[in-house]
Amino acid sequence: MKLAMSEPLQRLSEALDVERQALVEHDVQALIRATGAKLDALRALEATLPVGQNERLQELAERNRANGVLLARRRREVNWALRQLGRSEEASAYDAKGQSNTLHTRRPLAVA
Numbered sequence: 001m002k003l004a005m006s007e008p009l010q011r012l013s014e015a016l017d018v019e020r021q022a023l024v025e026h027d028v029q030a031l032i033r034a035t036g037a038k039l040d041a042l043r044a045l046e047a048t049l050p051v052g053q054n055e056r057l058q059e060l061a062e063r064n065r066a067n068g069v070l071l072a073r074r075r076r077e078v079n080w081a082l083r084q085l086g087r088s089e090e091a092s093a094y095d096a097k098g099q100s101n102t103l104h105t106r107r108p109l110a111v112a
Contacts, residue, residue, distance in 0.1 A: 008044035009056055015041050016063045023070045038064075 015038035022030035050057070 006050065006053070008041050008048065009050055009053060009060065012038060012041035012045065012060055013063075016060060016067060019067050020063070020070065023067060023074060026074070 015034050019031060019034035019038060021027075022034050
């Protein structure tokens with residue numbers, strides 16, 4: 001029975017490893033797959049909560065937070081690059097007609 005309870009923890013651990021590697025390598029497809037695997041493992045954990053695994057859960061939670069910090073950093077890098085290209089995701093709201101309120105102004109990268 002204990003093996004069945006630790007299997008979702010192992011799956012979560014592996015998904016967090018793959019997620020981190022995908023973030024470090026800027027591999028979007030691997031990140032999407034890792035996120036799916038992580039969500040599946042979390043659903044399995046919710047269905048069968050592990051007993052006596054508090055230390056392991058804390059470690060996995062910390063790794064997940066570290067991945068979140070790295071993901072936030074990557075998002076800031078993308079937003080910075082978009083701003084340099086004259087695009088921005090700052091105000092991504094839509095009005096009643098389904099139109100974006102953001103004005104997309106283009107900024108020339110070079111003058112000929």
